[in-house]
Amino acid sequence: MSEVQPKSEALRQMFWRSEILQVMYWLRGEGFGDLVDAPLIERFLGVEAHIGVTYLDRLVDDGDVTRDGEWYALSARGLEEGALEFASAFEALTRPSHGECSDDCWCHASVDEAEACASQRNGPHHHDHGDEW
Template identity: 40%
Template sequence: MSDTQRQTLDSIEALRCRDDILQAMYWMRGEGFGEDVDARGLMGFLALDADLLAEQLEILVEDGQLAEADGRYVLTDLGAREGGRRFHDEVADLQKTAHGECGPDCPYCKGIRGDGCAHCAMVA
């Protein structure tokens, strides 16, 4: 692997790490685990190298997506928007309903096989 390829992979890994941090913090806040977290707390949810995590936390602070105080990090408004968007993008396909999951009174699915249901085709 060339140095250029290695740098590209390192850049992609760093970007992925920042995405994971924002998504995890957004999820943790939504699930009631608290507004702020330290690096050790994040490592309980993310399989990341400690040095890479520390480096990317600092970049997120510099970019204005996180605020840091006494080694604890909190999402800024920008970070919450970005973390929320990325989290929702990641789980969007998991939240779609399948044919018949709409409920027994769904006017679109009632009495129609799944492969012929226009409603299910729209949400798939």
């Protein structure tokens, strides 16, 4: 997640807000727990301790993150925002590509439906056998 950060302070704040919320949301989803400390977040962000804590404290001030001593957790609002940031960041990787089905397709319900759907998506397999069409 450690990308080159923006030069202006306003954009840098937005950048780190997005990065931290995504990482905290991902850590929670991966089973690291609701409470994480700054070193864990910083490890995944690839930043120095003073940078991570500075932006974490800003998220606490904004109400996206709660703090209990050395531990941080997403607030209800931070959880929602983290989910949105995470989804937005990985949207291109998670949406169906051309020819793939969406999550609500019947092919996810059974093997028969999956085979029928794949066959329909890929189209009929025509082989050149003279005038056999």
